[in-house]
Amino acid sequence: MELWKRNLWVCWFGSFATTAGMSLVTPFLPLYIELLGVHKTSAVEQWSGLAFGATFLLSAMVSPLWGRLADKRGRKLMLLRASLGMSVIVTLMGFVHNVYELVGLRLLMGAVSGYIAAAITLVATQTPKEHSGWALGTLSTGTVGGTLLGPLIGGYLAEAVGLRSVFFITGGLLLVAFMTSALFIRERFTPSKTTADYSFRQVWTMLPNRQLVAGLFVTTFILQLANMSIQPIVTVYVEQLRPNGSHLALIAGVVVAAAGVANVMAAPWLGKLSDAVGPQKVLLVALIAAGIVFIPQAFVTTPWQLMGLRFLLGIATAGLLPSINALVRRNAPASVAGRVFGYNQSAQYLGNIGGSVLGGQMAAYFGIHYVFFSTGALLLLNALWVFQLERIGGRRHRLHPEAKA
Numbered sequence: 001m002e003l004w005k006r007n008l009w010v011c012w013f014g015s016f017a018t019t020a021g022m023s024l025v026t027p028f029l030p031l032y033i034e035l036l037g038v039h040k041t042s043a044v045e046q047w048s049g050l051a052f053g054a055t056f057l058l059s060a061m062v063s064p065l066w067g068r069l070a071d072k073r074g075r076k077l078m079l080l081r082a083s084l085g086m087s088v089i090v091t092l093m094g095f096v097h098n099v100y101e102l103v104g105l106r107l108l109m110g111a112v113s114g115y116i117a118a119a120i121t122l123v124a125t126q127t128p129k130e131h132s133g134w135a136l137g138t139l140s141t142g143t144v145g146g147t148l149l150g151p152l153i154g155g156y157l158a159e160a161v162g163l164r165s166v167f168f169i170t171g172g173l174l175l176v177a178f179m180t181s182a183l184f185i186r187e188r189f190t191p192s193k194t195t196a197d198y199s200f201r202q203v204w205t206m207l208p209n210r211q212l213v214a215g216l217f218v219t220t221f222i223l224q225l226a227n228m229s230i231q232p233i234v235t236v237y238v239e240q241l242r243p244n245g246s247h248l249a250l251i252a253g254v255v256v257a258a259a260g261v262a263n264v265m266a267a268p269w270l271g272k273l274s275d276a277v278g279p280q281k282v283l284l285v286a287l288i289a290a291g292i293v294f295i296p297q298a299f300v301t302t303p304w305q306l307m308g309l310r311f312l313l314g315i316a317t318a319g320l321l322p323s324i325n326a327l328v329r330r331n332a333p334a335s336v337a338g339r340v341f342g343y344n345q346s347a348q349y350l351g352n353i354g355g356s357v358l359g360g361q362m363a364a365y366f367g368i369h370y371v372f373f374s375t376g377a378l379l380l381l382n383a384l385w386v387f388q389l390e391r392i393g394g395r396r397h398r399l400h401p402e403a404k405a
Helices: 003-023 026-035 041-073 075-093 099-112 115-126 129-161 163-184 200-206 210-241 248-277 279-298 303-317 320-330 334-366 368-393
Strands: none
Touching (some): 003 075, 003 115, 026 041, 026 099, 026 129, 041 075, 041 099, 041 115, 041 334, 075 099, 075 115, 075 163, 115 334, 129 163, 129 320, 200 334, 210 248, 210 279, 210 303, 210 334, 210 368, 248 279, 279 303, 279 320, 279 368, 303 320, 334 368
């Protein structure tokens, strides 16, 4: 097997294990907080939100820092640091005695994270240009698959082996990711002494199309905002569509999973398509398609109609993040690629947090239907903006010589 393909599959497994580890506790986090001595319903909800959001908030803050270190010391080292650090911290979560220790460890987990950004950077810089779209699309299925299956696996394990044991199993999975990364990943890395200590402003001036890169960061943020804005209200919406129905949680889970399954199926194909026609075209078409598919979700009358539209949405969004990452790579010199991908990862984490908060608040004040309207409109406006940026910046904006390498 070619070296870049072997690196890709190892990074895929590590990305799956990392995202699954971060989302595995989602189904039973409130139950674990109750086990730690918090019994009032409102307090359980507050601590659950704090424990869940703490990881993503710290991850958003530190991603650029780890990206900078990746440019200085190599991306493989960041993979090892993140997987081993998360393995230790998740295991320690199984030993906590109170909710303060749990939130503290969730904060620390966010601080040591960075596997995904390092994996994207490694795959983007080590893969031949003609295969980069397919490779990044395939890599994204590991992240989506971990996010999709993590809560399902976590819910099952919580019932089968107990709440605390789930943390030990997850820690073991992350340890396997560390060992496979250490044994099988080979990186061709030569640090650049001239750019190793560059400030953000200096890195920014190295980008040949700064407007486009800024637009890509905003697009990443809006994409995650759109995806996560629906998450807090899916169960409530399904209940409205099927009042007095049974198996509410199961149906809501299927509706959520539909988009993830479609994403995993379509991402490699759309990545390969971007290699053939260019990631700009795939990004624009996917943004428009996602924006359009969001709107009819406000008019469905059954959960199965919603599931079908969510499946179509998953196909559309499958072309977004891989295309964004391919464009970031084309516009980022290799010597600072880790930092640029770190900034993009921060935008993604901020979108996760913002979407979770915004969707619930908008549904509460204006109604669930307006969440779909506003999200669809936001994606369509974003498509128009990206189109304008590409037309202005690409008259033809020549890439930095190092970015082509």
